[in-house]
Amino acid sequence: MPDPHRPRPGRAALWALPPVAALATVVLYPLALVVGQSLTPEDGGGPTTAPYTAVVTTAAFQDALVTTVLIAAGATLGALLLGLALSLVIAFVPFPGGKALARFIDLFLAFPSFLITLALLFLYGTAGIANGLWTDATGAAHGPLDFLHTPWGVLLAEVTYFTPFVMRPLLAAFAQVDTAQLEAAGSLGARPARIVRTVILPEALPALAAGGALVLVMSLNEFGIVLFTGAKNVVTLPVLVYSKAILDGDYTGACVVAVVNIALSAALYALYRTVTGRTRRTGRTAHPGRRRAARTAPAPVPATAAPGGASRARP
Amino acid sequence: MLVHSAAARRVIHAVFFLLFVPLFALPLLVIATASFAGGWSGALPSAPTLAHYRDLARGSAPAALATSLLTALAAGAAALITGTWAALAAERLGRRARRLLDTLFLLPVAVPSVVVGLALLVAFSRPPFLLNGTPQIVITAHAVLVTAFAYQSVTAALARLDPAYAQSAAGLGARPATVLWRIKIPLLLPSLTAAAGLCFALSMGELSATMMLYPPDWVPLPVQIFAATDRGSLFTGAALAVLLMATTLLVLLGVSRLRTKAAYR
Numbered sequence: 001m002p003d004p005h006r007p008r009p010g011r012a013a014l015w016a017l018p019p020v021a022a023l024a025t026v027v028l029y030p031l032a033l034v035v036g037q038s039l040t041p042e043d044g045g046g047p048t049t050a051p052y053t054a055v056v057t058t059a060a061f062q063d064a065l066v067t068t069v070l071i072a073a074g075a076t077l078g079a080l081l082l083g084l085a086l087s088l089v090i091a092f093v094p095f096p097g098g099k100a101l102a103r104f105i106d107l108f109l110a111f112p113s114f115l116i117t118l119a120l121l122f123l124y125g126t127a128g129i130a131n132g133l134w135t136d137a138t139g140a141a142h143g144p145l146d147f148l149h150t151p152w153g154v155l156l157a158e159v160t161y162f163t164p165f166v167m168r169p170l171l172a173a174f175a176q177v178d179t180a181q182l183e184a185a186g187s188l189g190a191r192p193a194r195i196v197r198t199v200i201l202p203e204a205l206p207a208l209a210a211g212g213a214l215v216l217v218m219s220l221n222e223f224g225i226v227l228f229t230g231a232k233n234v235v236t237l238p239v240l241v242y243s244k245a246i247l248d249g250d251y252t253g254a255c256v257v258a259v260v261n262i263a264l265s266a267a268l269y270a271l272y273r274t275v276t277g278r279t280r281r282t283g284r285t286a287h288p289g290r291r292r293a294a295r296t297a298p299a300p301v302p303a304t305a306a307p308g309g310a311s312r313a314r315p
Numbered sequence: 316m317l318v319h320s321a322a323a324r325r326v327i328h329a330v331f332f333l334l335f336v337p338l339f340a341l342p343l344l345v346i347a348t349a350s351f352a353g354g355w356s357g358a359l360p361s362a363p364t365l366a367h368y369r370d371l372a373r374g375s376a377p378a379a380l381a382t383s384l385l386t387a388l389a390a391g392a393a394a395l396i397t398g399t400w401a402a403l404a405a406e407r408l409g410r411r412a413r414r415l416l417d418t419l420f421l422l423p424v425a426v427p428s429v430v431v432g433l434a435l436l437v438a439f440s441r442p443p444f445l446l447n448g449t450p451q452i453v454i455t456a457h458a459v460l461v462t463a464f465a466y467q468s469v470t471a472a473l474a475r476l477d478p479a480y481a482q483s484a485a486g487l488g489a490r491p492a493t494v495l496w497r498i499k500i501p502l503l504l505p506s507l508t509a510a511a512g513l514c515f516a517l518s519m520g521e522l523s524a525t526m527m528l529y530p531p532d533w534v535p536l537p538v539q540i541f542a543a544t545d546r547g548s549l550f551t552g553a554a555l556a557v558l559l560m561a562t563t564l565l566v567l568l569g570v571s572r573l574r575t576k577a578a579y580r
Binding site: 012013015016018019020022023025026027028029030031033034037082085086088089092093095101104105107108110111112113114115116118119120121122123125128129132160163164182186192195196217220221223224227228230237238241242245246251254255258261262265266268269270273 | 317318319324327328331334335337338339340341342343345346349355397398400401403404405407408412416419420421422423424425426427428429430431433434435436437438439444455458459462516519520521522523526527537540541544545549552553556559560563564567
């Protein structure tokens, strides 16, 4: 369509300049300084990898790295399984009020993560409700539950908080599953487990992968939940950045940990964007057979009016 | 319908609620109830009281609420303007330049919030920008963290926009500025208010970067909640959390009403 007022490319780039300049000042320039500082030794001098060797060889860093990855992997797995199960019920074994529940889950996403930990402290803390019930019932001095200050407490909070992020894209994908296919499979004698495995899951796999990758990135970067448990022995990379910079005043060390953390999560986020980019391109092709063809085609259309397009607006 | 037997459906629904209620419904309910309780170490809260809220009214909570509101408003406005501007500019760029802009504006999502805080702390504690210890550095951090969401939701809305309106207006001789102001912005208004609500809610609950940056005279609500629970005052923390959730909800509800209003224009 010819557009008489379409500006020349040069002018379009000029219009993009102010927001890019703003972003460069508050994001790129600070991040560059972080990388710079991570390469600068305490006593000054030229760039060196000495700070990296100094930090990476400490047990504190290695423990934090292992803890971060384990908790993130566990939270992702838990959120995927739980989100899949709950979404399957909401979408395919419907009950009155199911839609309202889905909306309640959206509301959940409006609140900060650390509120979950706060609630868990009331529910399962040493002086909490569950332990109170136990001591009332048995007359024991202490309740049996004391896991909130361990990695398990962090894991429970993260699974709870991140499950809605898996359910959102899943419910959107389930809404696009052709119910006629389910009916056909059912009338041909397939049991529910088989229908889920052979009809529903293949259709929802891109959404599941997207949700999982997103949760993996977010759980690698999660800080509030870990901070609120008050656990001294659960140290993740973000917590290490915080304690090095704010509590110890060791900015070079904090910058080193920060660079490692960025590298880890940026790599995973790139993976997430690749997966969702693929979902956007193939998500609308209704026939599984045609999907492979669409994937190899140069996708000219960006994510547009596909049903559920709005729900993808949030990464 | 996947499961046809009524008995099996009942079992599935029972399991569903057994998972759903303790995990998702209870936490918010527990916080809300605890904020009105004097103690809670059995099945039910004891000694219903408004004391926690009375303490809040006398303490530093009103200041924290004002701080959070001002921060969220300023950061949300900055994010909305930057994000919308960038999304509108990206629409006119070529494919490769647009992808570059996408990457640039989504970068803060991939960077841990704590690291965003650290980066601003490192960068703005030295000339030419000396912001360390000022409210502006907290607002900047929040703006950085929420701009990606504004950019993304406006980009998605622009992609859904029917180009025929803008093309007809341009075909009838409207200048680009007129097309933008009279056609595109009004059509984008519902998405813009929704994006504003999202930015506001995210900024209200931001803790990670704030913990790295907040000066003693600019303490937002989440930091106050952390300070309360950290010294063991869980019930005060719960009352503060209710204050935070109620404010966020009120603003989101207001925005959703705005949105329906905007839809009728």
